[in-house]
Amino acid sequence: MSAADEILDIVDEQDQVIRQAPRGEAYAQNLRHRAAFIQARDAQGRVFVHRRTPTKLVFPSLYDMFVGGVVGAGESYDDAALREAEEELGVSGLPRPTFLFKFLYDDGAGRTWWSAVYEVRCELPVSPQVEEVAWHDFLTDDEIERRLGEWEWVPDGLAAYARLTAYREETAG
Template structure:
């Protein structure tokens, strides 16, 4: 099966659009693009952490943020957050208790891209998309970092985002 090209906005060091680039080329060339990530957080302060499926091209079988994805060409951070939350967790952001908790630049942080990070407050377990995730746990930030430190495979920016957003 041939995958369709995923087009992203290419941005400069000020997060201003300067062109377009495919997702594959952006990663291969380590070019600045935009991403959104979100964490489901329950009243005990635990994060809902899923494992990516084995079929994922990048970071297969790795622990992941609750929600994450690229901001597509012409899309805003907020619309990408809404789209990704619906695609991955079948949740409507407009009906949720959420807030933006961080904005990062790869030029200032060493993270992989420009990012907006959101927090969704919920105690409910969610019906995740089985094409994206295979299993999930509620973990405290410290437990998650301990798992990663002990060798549990995780998506590249996960530990750093948890350290920065949930100290």
């Protein structure tokens, strides 16, 4: 089965399932669905950053500071977060990612999805999927901040990053 054939839950503004559709149809018709975003940090606290492959259906060849992806039909956000993190990092036995918050991503041009944001510590050696990840490294928070204006980042990841930064500032003080 290709990625475009994967069945997704299509949801409304309140994140309630209204029907199901193949991923390709959801993308082509801008149907609201669900996604999980996981910030993975190594033992030194650095963030896993990668550039997506040019064959990705959405945001090909752009940089991302999250691993993750769509939530399959009938799948929970928590299960999708663990599955996606292990798949994209190329590890097994990862601790269950910690849920932080959820928001409705909307690019203003019709692309919208409910986005659950997680964090996880990955102390295992990573071996990212070559179909998903063209380049990767673990970067410090300062390195990411420096690269924000230099690299072309996935827009939904930037939205999640801004919300995560605000969330951390709120919970720290």
